[in-house]
Amino acid sequence: MVKIAPSILSADFSILKEEIQDVEKGGADYIHVDAMDGHFVPNLTIGPLIVDAIRPTTKLPLDVHLMIQNPDPYIPDFAKAGADIISVHQEACPHLHRTIHLIKDQGVKAGVVINPGTSVDAIKPILSDVDLVLLMTVNPGFGGQSFISSVLPKMKEVAQLRELLDVHYEIEVDGGVNATTAKLCMEAGADVLVAGSAIFGQTDRQQAIQSIRSK
Numbered sequence: 001m002v003k004i005a006p007s008i009l010s011a012d013f014s015i016l017k018e019e020i021q022d023v024e025k026g027g028a029d030y031i032h033v034d035a036m037d038g039h040f041v042p043n044l045t046i047g048p049l050i051v052d053a054i055r056p057t058t059k060l061p062l063d064v065h066l067m068i069q070n071p072d073p074y075i076p077d078f079a080k081a082g083a084d085i086i087s088v089h090q091e092a093c094p095h096l097h098r099t100i101h102l103i104k105d106q107g108v109k110a111g112v113v114i115n116p117g118t119s120v121d122a123i124k125p126i127l128s129d130v131d132l133v134l135l136m137t138v139n140p141g142f143g144g145q146s147f148i149s150s151v152l153p154k155m156k157e158v159a160q161l162r163e164l165l166d167v168h169y170e171i172e173v174d175g176g177v178n179a180t181t182a183k184l185c186m187e188a189g190a191d192v193l194v195a196g197s198a199i200f201g202q203t204d205r206q207q208a209i210q211s212i213r214s215k
């Protein structure tokens with residue numbers, strides 16, 4: 001069954017603990033945490049302090065998506081704060097192999113992310129080293145944007161490469177996922193769907209999660 005990772009970017013931060021517990025009760029599989037640096041993407045959000053604060057509020061894995069240019073200096077802090085998966089952008093890491101292994105050296109799972117405008121070729125050499133491949137279906141920086149459907153063939157491509165290389169990474173998609181676009185992603189081979197506004201924008205989070213999953 002497809003996993004659902006609600007993005008807390010669209011949660012009410014004044015009651016973040018309740019928001020996280022609400023989606024956990026509603027059937028979420030991961031909690032997706034978006035860390036933005038104001039350089040790689042035009043927005044500033046969450047740092048390790050918040051990850052540390054939310055860690056005791058949930059048993060779910062914390063899936064931390066770093067939108068940080070040259071993230072290496074921050075990776076140990078996010079790991080110590082309680083991240084279970086740390087993903088970095090290929091576009092933001094000049095020494096991607098070093099960065100992926102720095103994440104693994106902290107004892108957490110490592111993911112690689114590509115933007116809609118980046119081809120799968122850019123991450124081919126690292127696919128055997130990662131636990132997760134995250135394909136952005138919006139240009140990162142903000143919640144509530146529209147799904148970019150030209151990314152769908154890349155889901156099929158990374159699914160085929162997984163077979164070919166005989167490796168086991170999860171395929172995650174992020175941006176503009178709702179009940180309609182979720183179906184397209186699942187058909188294309190996605191294993192984990194990130195959704196922010198489509199879950200936290202609804203009052204009944206259980207129903208929102210179910211309607212994304214059931215498609």
Ligand code: DX5
Pocket residue numbers: 007009010032034065138139140141142143144145174175176177194195196197198
């Ligand atoms: C975008 C973030 C996403 C965002 C998704 O840069 O990486 O995780 O929160 O939000 P929705 O689901 O509203 O597009």
Ligand code: ZN
Pocket residue numbers: 007032033034065174194
């Ligand atoms: Zn994200």
